[in-house]
Amino acid sequence: MKLLVFGQTGQVARELQRAAPEARYLGRDHADLTNPAACAAAIRASGAQAVINAAAYTAVDRAESDTATAQLVNGDSPGGMAQACAAQGIPFLHVSTDYVFDGTGTAPWRPEDPTAPINVYGRTKLAGEAAVRTSGARHVILRTSWVFSAHGANFVKTMLRLGAERSHLRVVADQIGGPTPAKGIAATLLTLAAALRDGATGGTHHYAGVPETSWSCFARETFAQAGMDVTVEDIPTEAYPTPARRPLNSRLDCAALATDFGITPPDWRAGLAEVIGELKGA
């Protein structure tokens, strides 16, 4: 299958490159997501049989003050890509986030549950979802959460960096979710791209790591696996002020993906061991 991917340097894009090196990857210099028309034109010129968008504006705090850019990248360009896919008659796969939910309650969010983002990043990602759904393209919107890998910026790498400088860290313990290895997201996207090509009905699906955990427990497991002697103090969200509000309940119910496609949630602790091994080898 001739596959076109938006994104080259991001966590998911890097894992896609490993799993599907034959696909074509467009970095910022080839397709700038602040320019929706250019993204659509890149698809029309590509001759691709399916398109994956693995690029996004993911700086959650910066998005609060850089709203227009976040909206173009997360909202408008995915819409332009999906419309171009609809016109070409090819499927479009898009990645979204737990941050489209408001984080109330403790039940895992199902794909059809009401969305109500509480920060700019989440609102712009939700706008992207809506634009993809109304484009007329056969599509999958794959929501995931708390992505980590050996590449790019993520919580694991932040913790390893801070833990090398300090023996005591304070980390929020009341935001609960599923850390997700980028490698598993890439494999899932490739499986779904093949299924769409073969005529599967798409829709909105959830894919996140298990078991559910807090950021502070995620940090502790990171230090345990890395063999670092760092104590992690549990703190409430209020004790770690940030420009963007973050949902307390980021649990994603991934049952539909298993029922429809046989894809089950990854154990993030195994994914973490792989990533730490990769970082140590680097």
Ligand SMILES: NC(=O)C1=CN([C@@H]2O[C@H](COP(=O)(O)OP(=O)(O)OC[C@H]3O[C@@H](n4cnc5c(N)ncnc54)[C@H](OP(=O)(O)O)[C@@H]3O)[C@@H](O)[C@H]2O)C=CC1
């Ligand atoms: N990271 C996370 O924790 C989560 C991510 N997601 C979603 O998963 C998907 C993949 O995220 P992830 O791999 O972590 O992303 P990263 O933050 O690792 O990388 C973002 C990618 O988007 C690219 N990008 C940003 N702005 C532009 C632009 N204007 N034009 C072209 N490219 C641009 C970046 O390119 P450059 O290097 O040039 O800046 C980079 O390749 C996204 O849709 C994201 O919303 C969902 C849940 C959690």
Ligand SMILES: Cc1cn([C@H]2C[C@H](O)[C@@H](COP(=O)(O)OP(=O)(O)O[C@H]3O[C@@H](C)C(=O)[C@@H](O)[C@H]3O)O2)c(=O)[nH]c1=O
């Ligand atoms: C560095 C640090 C962070 N924290 C908190 C802040 C925050 O609540 C939590 C995680 O921090 P991050 O900056 O990694 O979180 P954030 O960038 O908001 O992560 C999110 O990114 C976007 C793209 C998504 O789609 C989400 O699924 C989620 O992964 O940890 C501490 O409590 N102590 C610390 O020392």
Ligand SMILES: [Mg+2]
């Ligand atoms: Mg971040």
